[in-house]
Amino acid sequence: MTVSPGRPGRVATLPPRERILDAAEELFQREGIQRVGVQAIADRAGTTKMAIYRHFETKDALVAEWLRILAAEYQAAFDRVEADYPGRPREQILGLARFIADGLPSISYRGCPFINSLAELPDRAHPARRVIEEHKAHQASRLLGMCSEAGLRDPEQATAAITFVLEGAQVSTQNGSIEQAGDRLLEIVEAILAQYG
Incomplete structure (x- = not known):
């Protein structure tokens, strides 16, 4: 990944797809795949669920x-x-x-x-x-x-x-x-x- 979790300020400067992937990585690693919903990823990435689904058809694809x-x-x-x-x-x-x-x-x-x-x-x-x-x-x-x-x-x-x-x-x-x-x-x-x- 391009950003290590926990480095504030960096995530916001990335393009949307990379922000989503970085947020997903942090949350999946910390909490597990099943416990993390798309809304939580959107919140962490500073975007919306709709934006996530524009880049990834499903959570499984993400x-x-x-x-x-x-x-x-x-x-x-x-x-x-x-x-x-x-x-x-x-x-x-x-x-x-x-x-x-x-x-x-x-x-x-x-x-x-x-x-x-x-x-x-x-x-x-x-x-x-x-x-x-x-x-x-x-x-x-x-x-x-x-x-x-x-x-x-x-x-x-x-x-x-x-x-x-x-x-x-x-x-x-x-x-x-x-x-x-x-x-x-x-x-x-x-x-x-x-x-x-």
Whole structure:
């Protein structure tokens, strides 16, 4: 997103669509998708419900677009580690683990938006749920490519193990069950790379 919640004055300077998305992000993260109505988003964005429906056909479409933007931010992390470590897939994998580890403090407060959204959207046909499933599949595919390029023995199993650790670290941080989750995450990913190396 272009504006961090809680920075007064910035939201009002954005174009209407971005104001709506920023307001939705803040409210969905803080209160959950189901508890936030379109009127609350309109109030936070300084606009009207009618204006929201001019940009987004339904609330579900707004939720899906918010998650598409978040997914793009995660995919940008893949792009960054590939650019930072060209031709060095092991370092790329560790870079992804560091990206997740660095983001854990904010997850401890709000939780992972993808995990939270899945819990709130049991209907597998929901457009936002499809966005999450496609994002996770794309993420796994890119990680598999890195594991294959790294020459890991059984790259599919290595991808599964790393994915379980990345996802598990986020859930464990959210529920407070593991201390120093970021450090432990990095140690475990390094161990997986050694195990399958």
